[in-house]
Amino acid sequence: MENLLEFNLRELTKYIAPYGHKAYRAKQLLKWIYKVGQKDFNLMTDLSKSFRQELSEIAQIKTPQIHLDHLSSDGTRKWLLDVGAKNGIEAVFIPEKDRGTLCISSQVGCALECTFCSTGRQGFNRNLSSAEIIGQLWVANNLLREQQNYKSFKIEDRIITNVVMMGMGEPLTNYKQVVHALEMMLDDNVYGLSRRRVTLSTSGLIPAIDKLREDCPVSLAISLHAPNDALRNEIVPINKKYPLEALMKSCIRYIDKAPRDFVTFEYVMLNDINDSLEQAKQLVSLVKDVPCKFNLIPFNPFPNSGYTCSSRAKIESFQRLLMDAGLVATIRKTRGDDIDAACGQLAGQVQDKTKRTQRIHLA
Numbered sequence: 149m150e151n152l153l154e155f156n157l158r159e160l161t162k163y164i165a166p167y168g169h170k171a172y173r174a175k176q177l178l179k180w181i182y183k184v185g186q187k188d189f190n191l192m193t194d195l196s197k198s199f200r201q202e203l204s205e206i207a208q209i210k211t212p213q214i215h216l217d218h219l220s221s222d223g224t225r226k227w228l229l230d231v232g233a234k235n236g237i238e239a240v241f242i243p244e245k246d247r248g249t250l251c252i253s254s255q256v257g258c259a260l261e262c263t264f265c266s267t268g269r270q271g272f273n274r275n276l277s278s279a280e281i282i283g284q285l286w287v288a289n290n291l292l293r294e295q296q297n298y299k300s301f302k303i304e305d306r307i308i309t310n311v312v313m314m315g316m317g318e319p320l321t322n323y324k325q326v327v328h329a330l331e332m333m334l335d336d337n338v339y340g341l342s343r344r345r346v347t348l349s350t351s352g353l354i355p356a357i358d359k360l361r362e363d364c365p366v367s368l369a370i371s372l373h374a375p376n377d378a379l380r381n382e383i384v385p386i387n388k389k390y391p392l393e394a395l396m397k398s399c400i401r402y403i404d405k406a407p408r409d410f411v412t413f414e415y416v417m418l419n420d421i422n423d424s425l426e427q428a429k430q431l432v433s434l435v436k437d438v439p440c441k442f443n444l445i446p447f448n449p450f451p452n453s454g455y456t457c458s459s460r461a462k463i464e465s466f467q468r469l470l471m472d473a474g475l476v477a478t479i480r481k482t483r484g485d486d487i488d489a490a491c492g493q494l495a496g497q498v499q500d501k502t503k504r505t506q507r508i509h510l511a
Contacts, residue, residue: 153279185290236497255317257498266450271500275322281329320356343407375430417458442477
């Protein structure tokens with residue numbers, strides 16, 4: 149049976165056409181699925197009984213199943229979602245006064261092996277389908293609306309105002325499925341989010357960044373974490389293939405079509421690794437031609453990481469040097485660290501196909 153979460157409006161229209169149904173029926177279906185949050189065809193009351201019966205025989209609305217649901221003391225909520233074969237992905241909702249941000253995953257694990265990331269240490273199993281990606285938003289949206297008294301909400305009310313592709317995985321190595329899901333998030337018939345409120349974070353796959361610029365330019369964040377190639381080669385190994393000078397040029401190209409006039413550089417603060425004032429000066433030189441903002445991220449520990457977080461004083465000194473050079477630099481407030489929901493801590497359940505755990509043990 150086809151999972152209707154795989155279909156955008158054009159694809160859904162094409163799917164139901166052979167059964168004699170017109171395009172407006174596809175719009176009705178999408179409204180029920182995403183605006184109302186209904187999975188039961190029988191409860192889609194403005195569809196004919198015969199159409200509802202037909203749908204129940206040929207299709208389904210299958211979302212990731214909730215395995216664990218954790219609520220942090222600061223209101224952050226993390227879900228472990230079952231995607232089959234003993235694999236689990238994690239999604240995190242971060243509530244703030246003026247927004248509600250959902251951080252979602254694009255893969256089961258990650259193949260890029262960034263040394264400071266818990267997901268990267270767990271290995272890689274597979275890419276997520278577009279239904280599994282958009283399904284995270286579906287699950288979170290409906291659970292949160294129920295939590296906030298669903299009956300009081302109008303269809304246009306939003307709890308989730310922003311989506312960030314910053315969960316498990318490197319989104320641009322799952323390009324086709326990720327872009328399909330992004331397009332659905334932006335579609336007014338689905339969630340209708342603006343491009344400014346959808347952010348994709350990448351470690352720097354330059355050809356895919358250039359392609360995203362043409363296909364679906366959303367807000368862009370770069371996982372930078374080092375001011376020079378020598379260090380970045382060690383902690384973000386993809387840099388060996390796509391070094392910093394070329395990455396900066398790709399960022400400049402991207403801004404031409406981006407919904408924001410800057411790129412965000414994410415920079416995790418690792419004590420005595422990348423946090424010296426000399427390294428801050430190198431960053432200033434590196435990004436001198438790139439309209440950008442810096443997000444300085446206190447390192448969030450996980451077992452056997454081998455790293456510690458820079459002191460608050462070091463982070464603030466680092467920030468001050470960047471700001472004195474005319475750059476915008478903020479220090480990310482750590483959220484959800486008591487439930488391992490903070491940046492870099494997402495691990496899920498990964499049946500590793502890369503044998504990474506074995507390789508790390510042997511090393």
